[in-house]
Amino acid sequence: MPDQTLVEVAGLSKRFGDVEVLKHVDLAVRAGEKLAVIGPSGSGKTTLLRCIAHLEKPSAGHVTIAGERVGSKLADGRVVEMSDREIARIRTGIGMVFQRFNLFPHLTALENILLGPLKVLRMPREQAEPIALGLLAKVGLAHKRDAYPERLSGGQQQRVAIARSLAMQPKLMLFDEATSALDPELVGEVLNVIRQLAREGMTMLIVTHEMQFAEDVADRIIVMDHGSIVDEGPPHELFRSPSHPRTQAFLRAVLERQAMATSSAA
Amino acid sequence: MSPDPWIRAYDLLPEMLAVLLTGAVTTVEVTVGGFVLAVLFGLLFAVLQTVPARPARVLAGLYVEVFRGVPVLTQLFVLYFGLAEFGIRLHPLTAAVLGFGLNGGAYLTEVFRAGIGAVHQGQLEAAFMIGMTRLMGLRHVVLPQAIRVVLPPLGNFAVGLLKDTSLASAVAAPELAFRARTLVDQTYLSTQVYLLSAAIYLAMSLPLAHLTRRLEVRMGRGNP
Amino acid sequence: MSFAWVNDWMPELLVAALGTLRMTALAFLLAAFLGLLLALARLSRRASLSRLAFGYIEIVRGMPAVMLLFLIYFALTSWGITLGAFAAAVVGLGLNGAAYLAEIYRAGIGAIHPGQREAAQMLGMRHFQVMRYVIFPQALRVVLPPMANYLIALLKDTSIASLISAPELMLRARDLSSEYFMPMQLYLLVGAMYLAMAYPLSRGVRYMELRLLK
Numbered sequence: 001m002p003d004q005t006l007v008e009v010a011g012l013s014k015r016f017g018d019v020e021v022l023k024h025v026d027l028a029v030r031a032g033e034k035l036a037v038i039g040p041s042g043s044g045k046t047t048l049l050r051c052i053a054h055l056e057k058p059s060a061g062h063v064t065i066a067g068e069r070v071g072s073k074l075a076d077g078r079v080v081e082m083s084d085r086e087i088a089r090i091r092t093g094i095g096m097v098f099q100r101f102n103l104f105p106h107l108t109a110l111e112n113i114l115l116g117p118l119k120v121l122r123m124p125r126e127q128a129e130p131i132a133l134g135l136l137a138k139v140g141l142a143h144k145r146d147a148y149p150e151r152l153s154g155g156q157q158q159r160v161a162i163a164r165s166l167a168m169q170p171k172l173m174l175f176d177e178a179t180s181a182l183d184p185e186l187v188g189e190v191l192n193v194i195r196q197l198a199r200e201g202m203t204m205l206i207v208t209h210e211m212q213f214a215e216d217v218a219d220r221i222i223v224m225d226h227g228s229i230v231d232e233g234p235p236h237e238l239f240r241s242p243s244h245p246r247t248q249a250f251l252r253a254v255l256e257r258q259a260m261a262t263s264s265a266a
Numbered sequence: 267m268s269p270d271p272w273i274r275a276y277d278l279l280p281e282m283l284a285v286l287l288t289g290a291v292t293t294v295e296v297t298v299g300g301f302v303l304a305v306l307f308g309l310l311f312a313v314l315q316t317v318p319a320r321p322a323r324v325l326a327g328l329y330v331e332v333f334r335g336v337p338v339l340t341q342l343f344v345l346y347f348g349l350a351e352f353g354i355r356l357h358p359l360t361a362a363v364l365g366f367g368l369n370g371g372a373y374l375t376e377v378f379r380a381g382i383g384a385v386h387q388g389q390l391e392a393a394f395m396i397g398m399t400r401l402m403g404l405r406h407v408v409l410p411q412a413i414r415v416v417l418p419p420l421g422n423f424a425v426g427l428l429k430d431t432s433l434a435s436a437v438a439a440p441e442l443a444f445r446a447r448t449l450v451d452q453t454y455l456s457t458q459v460y461l462l463s464a465a466i467y468l469a470m471s472l473p474l475a476h477l478t479r480r481l482e483v484r485m486g487r488g489n490p
Numbered sequence: 491m492s493f494a495w496v497n498d499w500m501p502e503l504l505v506a507a508l509g510t511l512r513m514t515a516l517a518f519l520l521a522a523f524l525g526l527l528l529a530l531a532r533l534s535r536r537a538s539l540s541r542l543a544f545g546y547i548e549i550v551r552g553m554p555a556v557m558l559l560f561l562i563y564f565a566l567t568s569w570g571i572t573l574g575a576f577a578a579a580v581v582g583l584g585l586n587g588a589a590y591l592a593e594i595y596r597a598g599i600g601a602i603h604p605g606q607r608e609a610a611q612m613l614g615m616r617h618f619q620v621m622r623y624v625i626f627p628q629a630l631r632v633v634l635p636p637m638a639n640y641l642i643a644l645l646k647d648t649s650i651a652s653l654i655s656a657p658e659l660m661l662r663a664r665d666l667s668s669e670y671f672m673p674m675q676l677y678l679l680v681g682a683m684y685l686a687m688a689y690p691l692s693r694g695v696r697y698m699e700l701r702l703l704k
Contacts (some may be wrong), residue, residue: 042386053395055391055395084399084400084401085399088394088397088398088399088402089397091394091395091396091397092396092397094395095395096391096392096395098388098391098392100386100388102386102388102391102392103392104389104392104393104407104411105411106410106411114408115396115406116396116397119406120397120398120400120402121397121401150421161392164392165395165396166397167396168396168397209402215434245409245483271568272651290660299609301617331689334686334692335646335662335683335684335689335692336646336681336688337647337649337650337681337684338644338646338675339649339650339652339660340649340663340680340681340684341681342495343664343674343677344661344674344677344678344681345666346674347667347674347677348673348674348677348678349672349674351671351673351674352674368664383508385624387691390571410675418702429555430554432554432556432557433554433556433650433653435556436652436653437655439612443554443556443560446557446560448562450564454568454672456560456564456565456567456568457561457568457569460527460557460561460564460565461565463557463559464549464553464561467552467553467554467557468549468552468553469552471552472548472552473549473686475551475552
């Protein structure tokens with residue numbers, strides 16, 4: 001069922017005080033689709049992702065994942081808030097990779113991955129450990145199983161963080177600028193892991209500044225600006241012949257920045 | 267009776283020591299009991315302060331302001347004499363442990379709150395995203411990290427509490443200071459008895475303070 | 491339960507609260523002054539003086555304030571030195587507080603970058619002048635909030651002076667309690683009075699901390 005909608009965002013708005021960060025956003029993501037979200041900083045990309053994960057409570061509108069509303073539900077015909085426990089249950093189906101990794105510093109790489117399966121899924125250790133070790137191997141860090149996060153490079157930390165999300169066997173992965181906090185030479189190793197996941201058919205929402213990566217990996221790109229989706233389309237169309245003026249402006253700015261970076265590096 | 271109090275004190279030393287050391291044991295018991303209770307109250311209200319629901323936070327704030335703003339002696343009197351007026355007669359030791367637990371809990375709420383605040387918000391979000399509830403996230407992710415920040419002030423609190431238990435003498439809890447007072451009533455050797463008692467307090471508090479200082483240095487360096 | 495008694499108690503309790511405030515102020519002044527001497531002794535280059543100050547601070551911080559009060563009030567009497575209960579309480583709380591404030595001062599002085607001292611020395615200042623004109627004015631900012639916190643703690647700690655029958659709020663409450671047999675009402679009322687005195691102070695400290703640490 002490749003055309004089944006997994007994520008549905010309807011009329012989503014979010015305001016922080018007087019600032020409206022998201023303005024009535026509508027979006028549907030099919031199961032298996034890889035969607036890249038691009039746009040200038042402050043355009044609401046991250047907030048959109050965080051609302052889908054319900055780390056932010058929408059001011060209006062709602063998010064539905066696999067047919068289930070996130071954060072609120074209908075009971076006796078009225079919309080009521082979900083309990084902490086219900087939201088937690090929905091989040092087990094969503095993986096999120098943060099810009100700042102957010103590995104648990106008091107746990108080793110392996111323990112970071114095991115925490116969810118052991119404490120949340122209540123898997124027995126002898127069942128969870130092979131899975132966790134397999135995931136560590138998958139992100140190329142089997143030899144770092146007993147290392148604490150402070151002993152890992154940023155790229156290694158981010159790969160452990162991806163493995164930690166995968167251990168919950170999510171049906172949806174959210175990447176919030178997963179490579180922005182990394183030194184340039186470490187970006188590739190993380191992107192390769194994400195590419196691998198994409199090939200395996202994972203549904204993914206990727207907020208990124210890496211245009212080349214977005215073009216490679218995404219089935220569809222959406223462009224956000226000032227809290228709204230201003231443009232969308234398949235990558236080759238959007239990048240090769242952008243029709244929307246704001247997309248054009250954004251891509252031009254990105255190109256200029258890249259050119260400057262290259263010339264200053266030379 | 268020998269005229270020189272120091273000679274008399276020297277002759278009575280074994281008996282006096284026996285009485286005072288019995289009191290010191292009770293002092294330790296009240297300290298430990300009060301400490302455990304204070305940690306529990308502190309944890310409870312510190313966690314309540316992180317809850318989004320406003321009434322919970324207001325309640326926790328009120329608890330801290332009231333129990334920190336009123337002398338612990340007054341609190342002990344409310345528990346011991348005040349409740350007795352309404353037929354609730356607490357044992358002096360129960361009143362002491364409860365009083366120091368409630369009072370210390372208010373202090374530790376602030377300590378734990380600072381410890382929790384020192385842990386980056388992203389940690390809790392990462393816990394949420396592997397399906398944890400707020401309580402699970404606090405328990406498995408935030409508190410283990412906060413412990414490092416919290417241990418030194420916890421040690422200082424224990425030293426302070428050890429000394430403060432002397433106030434339980436005012437509600438006739440048979441701890442060190444109370445034994446000292448009764449001993450003075452019996453022997454009239456106030457200088458000698460109080461000096462001896464002070465020395466016993468020092469023998470208990472100085473090692474504890476030293477330990478805390480070492481903990482401070484170790485935690486200050488950052489790594490376990 | 492009747493509240494008529496409150497009217498009987500209140501005048502007496504208010505007078506007693508004045509005693510609490512007076513005791514707090516006097517003990518604070520004593521502690522602030524002695525604490526400064528102690529801190530200077532502690533930082534002195536003469537090892538014997540520094541060690542003496544260290545010993546005093548360790549011993550006083552290691553024992554309950556009640557013990558100090560008992561020693562000063564009861565023990566000194568047997569040596570022929572008779573202090574009134576109020577004076578004994580002020581002296582005892584002052585001696586006790588001096589040890590705490592000495593550590594606070596020391597931390598404050600320690601927080602000043604050593605370059606400050608060196609710069610002042612290179613201007614030809616002597617030790618006293620370095621302290622007076624360069625170190626103290628800077629240390630004051632660091633030291634004020636913890637000093638104010640100590641003041642609040644002291645305000646509450648004066649209650650233990652009732653154990654040597656020094657005239658203050660808690661003692662008056664205990665007297666009234668044995669007279670009226672209404673301990674709950676009395677101690678709750680007195681608790682509220684302490685709160686009313688301590689709360690504005692703690693608000694003030696928080697405001698001061700925000701402004702000084704800006």
